[in-house]
Amino acid sequence: MDVHGLTPDRQLNLVDFPVGADLFLLVKNALQRMEQGQLLEVIGSGIEIKDDLRSWCRLNRHSLVMAMDAGDHYRFLIRNNPVKALEQPDWGIKLPLRKDGRLDIRDWFQGRVGELREQAPAYVGFVPRGAVAEPGVPDFGFSLNQKDDVWSNNLLDLYEQAKEKQWNATTDIAWDELPELPEEMEWAVCQIMTFLAENEYSALYIPAKFMARINPHYIEALMYLSTLIQDESRHIEAFTKRALAGGGGLQYSSALTERSLHSLFIQEDYFKSSFLLHVLGEGTFLDLLTFIEEHAPDPVTRQIVTLAKIDEGRHVAYGIGHVRHIIETHPGMVQALVDAANERNEYLGAADAGENSHLMEALAILAGGGRTPEQLKTGFERVRRLKDVMYEHRVQRLLQIGLTPDIAAAISKTHTPNFM
Ligand SMILES: [Fe+2]
């Protein structure tokens, strides 16, 4: 429609719509979705609309270009003159489906959603990446605002895998197949489960502590970490249940374990924390879980550690991917890793750190098959070999993230005797 030589870009027909807050909301939204300088034609009725719309335009700095009395209705032309024009949201981009109708998160990086920046935009709030934000979003104070801070190239694959591999500690474990074990063996399992559960608390709390600091521009990192958090809570559940299921119960916690976990918990740098927890701690735990799996005296214990180990594999893969990427792009960051390991070692007090003696005894009973002197001898020998394997595998993981053999060996050597 052409009104006195002016062609409206958009029309809003509000005849018989009451003049009031809702009407102005519709006008405001229509203008926000238009380009700066475009013309909106508003058709309305009711005598008060003339004055009210004029005042509203003045207040909101839009220009009322024309007001026409057409008898039973009014026509107004408003030139969109926002303080700052809103960007245009996407429209018309359909996500591709995979076979079987799957909609995979790896495929949602389309249009504006696909604009993943190296540095997150400031004042982003909880505006989903891809949506158009009105001005005036408050500063939420996120501190992890760079892609490198949290991203890993395998993040999206791990997220899809994690969802597929979730299991239920209530129904997926053959609890009814738990046999009555000799008392010393049941005690060893209960002691080991106590230790595992305790360490899982740290694996749950530490990433959770950082999650609220991550800029929502990198929402996929939060989504992945939420699967990790779910894994850890399930591990706590399964290990605790195993300790209780056979009538033994939770056993001893050592001060060394708590000191070790505290030294992880107080780390405020996500890069260092990710390295200490996912690469060194959970990496070492993979070997511990393999050892328990190998020597498990009953099918329930074996099944739990087997399932937990698959989950831990994803956590370690995230840590290795994340840390390796930073080392590749910022080689100077190697020093931060050396410092992180040293700081922790100093905190633990290398001289009198000792070991978790209850755990060592339990592992020896498990691996030796009982607590006769002969069995204990064999058991302790196997535990010693486990520590060698842990050391070797730690070195391999450190080489994998790009450290030199010297640094890898030095860091592996100073790793906490608590394993995590
Ligand atoms: Fe875990």
Ligand SMILES: [Fe+2]
């Ligand atoms: Fe984990």
